[in-house]
Amino acid sequence: MIRTSSSKTAREDIAAAVFNICMQVSNTTSIVLVSQERSGTLLPGIGSGLRASYRKVIGYVFIDGTLPVPNQVAPPNSQWLEHYFDSVPLTEDWPNAPVIYIQTKEDSAVWVEQVKVRGWKLITEEVKSAMPKAISFIAGEIDKN
Numbered sequence: 750m751i752r753t754s755s756s757k758t759a760r761e762d763i764a765a766a767v768f769n770i771c772m773q774v775s776n777t778t779s780i781v782l783v784s785q786e787r788s789g790t791l792l793p794g795i796g797s798g799l800r801a802s803y804r805k806v807i808g809y810v811f812i813d814g815t816l817p818v819p820n821q822v823a824p825p826n827s828q829w830l831e832h833y834f835d836s837v838p839l840t841e842d843w844p845n846a847p848v849i850y851i852q853t854k855e856d857s858a859v860w861v862e863q864v865k866v867r868g869w870k871l872i873t874e875e876v877k878s879a880m881p882k883a884i885s886f887i888a889g890e891i892d893k894n
Contacts, residue, residue, distance in 0.1 A: 763791050767798035774804065781808040781887060783880075789814030793843040800845070808887035809848045812876055813857035816850075816864070817843075847890040849883040851876060 757765070774780060780799060784792050789811045796806045848869040852861055853876060864871050870886050872879040 759791060759794070762788075763794040763798060766791065766795045767802060770795075770799060771802050771804065776803045776805075779805050779807040779891075781810060781884065782806060783810040783812065784814050785812040787815045790817045793817045796843065796845065806846050807891055808846045808883075809844055810880070810883050811848070811850045811860075813852060813854045814850070814860070816860050847887050849886060851879040851883065853879075 770780065782792050782795055782799075792809050792811070796809065799806050848867070850860065850864040850869055850871050852858065852871065852873045861871060870883070872882055
């Protein structure tokens with residue numbers, strides 16, 4: 750599960766996540782990146798960093814997450830958001846693996862329209878039952894290729 754740190758910038762969080770994952774996961778192991786809430790903005794950068802480190806990212810899962818947007822900029826007078834909108838650029842090939850959005854809260858409905866527009870898989874149930882479905886979906890997509 751990807752988490753953010755309130756004392757670091759998004760780029761520092763991305764670098765730390767890539768380093769930690771690379772130290773714990775061999776380059777022959779498939780990786781599914783999972784984020785919750787605001788840490789979702791970090792997934793493209795982490796995925797890119799892992800690919801550059803010869804790790805295989807096979808899927809992305811957002812749990813009630815904020816979706817990444819190209820060149821996000823924090824609204825004026827919202828210093829607490831600046832960490833999450835640190836203008837981390839999206840690579841042109843993102844997403845390079847299946848994406849699943851798990852919605853468990855009503856306040857994440859703002860992102861559901863974007864999930865549908867992007868053609869990503871949407872699961873609207875509790876995490877405990879949704880995660881096995883998300884992993885099965887990712888595995889099925891890999892089998893197609």
